[in-house]
Amino acid sequence: MAKKKAEKPRSGHPARNQSSVVSLNQVKIQRGLDALTPEFTRWYGEGHGELESAILVLRVVSDTLTSYTSLVDLESISDIQVDILVALLESLGVPEDVDVTAQDMEELRTFLSAAWVDFTDFLEETGRWTQDPEELVRLREQLLEDDPFEGLFDARNDDGFEGFPAIFRRELQLELLEMPFLRLARSVLGWCTAEERRNWPQPLDSAFLEQACVAVAADLPENLSAEQASRLINALLVALEEGGIVQLLPGQPAQPTTRAKEFQASDGAGSADAQFDVLDAFLEKYLAPASTPGTELDGAWTLVNLWVVGALSGASEEVNTPRYEEFDADTWETAHHYMQILRGLGLVHEGERYSLPKVVSALLTADLDTNDGHDDLDLDRLGGLDDEENQRPHRTEPYSGPVLQLKLGLRDSKPPIWRRVLIPTDLTLADLHEIIQISFDWADAHLHEFRTGGRRGTTYGPANPYSEVDHFEGDVLISEVLSKEKDKLDYSYDFGDDWRVRIDVEKVVEADGGYLPRCTGGRRMAPLEDSGGMYGWESKLEILADPTHPEHEEVRGWLEDMGLDPEYGPDPSEFSGDFINEAFEDIF
Known part of the structure; x- marks a missing residue:
């Protein structure tokens, strides 16, 4: 298990690390569980007798729903999809850094199943199950099977979606397959690996990028300047190479790798992995800070990342929000234009707010969890996402009462x-x-x-x-x-x-x-x-x-x-x- 860097806390013990990124949806569900805790413990005590066991049951439910809400929107505690819930119980029950025996796994699965059976009994008896009663019956049947999790997962893999349920990975891939981003990436791949392409320049020159922009113009988002189109194509070429789809060697023609066919496919574990890897690399490259700090582009990058972080945390920005005073009008307009480019690629939803598709949220969340070099995100660098309490005005005169x-x-x-x-x-x-x-x-x-x-x-x-x-x-x-x-x-x-x-x-x-x-x-x-x-x-x-x-x-x-x-x-x-x-x- 990777150790976290010790930081100065806001108070108390010096080893405490205060940084975290938690969505508002997760907070809402956790608070809903907190509110149920007194009634659940009383209910559990009447039928089972042990307070410690009641707390363990709630811990299982809390851990499961925390993982659930990081992947799928959840309006209330009982608003769950049976198949995804059962799959997540399996993922919570497979420690990645601990070797467990078959007997250990069987005992763990039995405990997880029993905890959720108890909790669903509570939801039913107190009238809190709001879905079709048949779904509750189906959930219990799966939980009480000899091996309720058999067949729900593919083998683990090394990409950013390690341990995700197969059904959820497929849902993310289907979302990605519909995005203009993937269509454009495939067009760029086809252009740069065609037999008639000239040798790969190093570094990339403007003439090469202009040729690429002309060749894939039909798949580019609308209203791009030549500079914006070149920047987009450059990021895609880097993503295709870093995703292991194409080999780019200076002075030689671009060569597709064995993963290129998987990237072009529409199903199969290999195709999903290849497509996720390219999208992940593109997001890292395209959302990277400008090479010239203090410029208009740098300020626009700051705003774009601020809005993306807001969408990840459940506080998506309204498109028509008045301009922040610390950003000038040109920077503000440039940032909105880049968000429109991301919308044109399908990487940001259309609508009154800047919200993210599930596949983008999942990849960025995985990056936040593993980005040891950046302490999740430098929120001060992105404009400062302080709690409302931290913005309380300080006294202008000493208190005298x-x-x-x-x-x-x-x-x-x-x-x-x-x-x-x-x-x-x-x-x-x-x-x-x-x-x-x-x-x-x-x-x-x-x-x-x-x-x-x-x-x-x-x-x-x-x-x-x-x-x-x-x-x-x-x-x-x-x-x-x-x-x-x-x-x-x-x-x-x-x-x-x-x-x-x-x-x-x-x-x-x-x-x-x-x-x-x-x-x-x-x-x-x-x-x-x-x-x-x-x-x-x-x-x-x-x-x-x-x-x-x-x-x-x-x-x-x-x-x-x-x-x-x-x-x-x-x-x-x-x-x-x-x-x-x-x-x-x-x-x-």
Whole structure:
């Protein structure tokens, strides 16, 4: 398993890597699962009795749906296609870096199947299955077969779609076969490998590219300048060579390789691989930055990549969005023209927004996951995709009102994990939520709520369709619920792991002119997210401390997947108020 580079986190442990690219669709589905967690655990407890098993079932469902939503749009938890779901369960059950016995695989398959049978039982009994009931019956039949996954996958391959279900790979190939891009690429291949072609120049000269543009003019997108057409053909020639379709040697005629026939075919695993490889290489070449930074073309490249990243994350740009002030009119127009070229190739959808076909999204997502040299994407280079909270205006004058000294204590932690913070009373509960997330080095990836008055008290939370609370937290000032010494408030985060923070007002003091909010003390590293609650986190720490433990390597691998370097940590005794305060200053 490849180790991730350790980076300075926004707070907490120094080995934490905060970068990630998560689609809005995945966030929506995860929050839907979070909202179901309390009811599911109660339902599961009535029929099965073990809370730990209920959490494991939800983990299986969450992992499966996270993979599902990276490939196929999913509007709700029960809006699933049976064949793709079963195929994805197989892909989740085949570790690429671990040799497993047939018995191990059988036990794993049985567990995955049983987890989804339990979850579909829950969806049916609570009225949440919205599809045809016959589809639910068919799903259960496949899950309960002796080998429910037999025949659903081709052998693994070395392209960017390693481990994808065969049915999904075919769906992507059919989409690609309909694209003008593939028609143009095949025309360019036919032209450069024809017998009458002259020897290949190195470097490519303008006359050679002009000949190519004339020869394939019927397949080029409309309204291209000579320079744009040449740039497009150049990128395609490079993609055909890097995709292993043609051999280009200086001073010699271009030679088709054995993959050329596969590239021209319409079906078969080899044809799909060849076509995916060429598209992948083309996207890398065509979306590459301009060779002359600071020019109009460089600015246009920045915008094009910004819009592509937005489409990948589920926040597709409206075509008629007003021009950003940092880009001049010519750069803005050039960027839109390049997006129209991509539309002409079928690589960006037509419509009011710049959205991407599935095959383009899947390839770019695979590149993001494996691009170790670029930390996924340099979003600052692309214009800055900051969270809305990070754009909160900073104070123009020092705060002069009352200040709450709060102690944030993580329940069930032994030894105690806590933070002490000074907070102005004119912030909202939404701000307090952000303060807690930073203080415990969490990523705001799950649902949360505040509560006063115990279990039957008043609740406050985000404006989210999956969260049922009494009041929107953004409309409530902290001073409305916490105003004097000994006032308290409860905060819950991630209803699966069940992180609970008790908020106590230790004292009310006057502002001292220092930056607020401000962390003044604390103890111990906060648990990592998705570690299974306090019990799961403590168990993982014990396993990490014991190299002879049978699960030691597995937990080390989990740490790497979470963005930590096992050689560096974690150190549960570590606490750094400086990291927290740096993040406070960035956001507040």
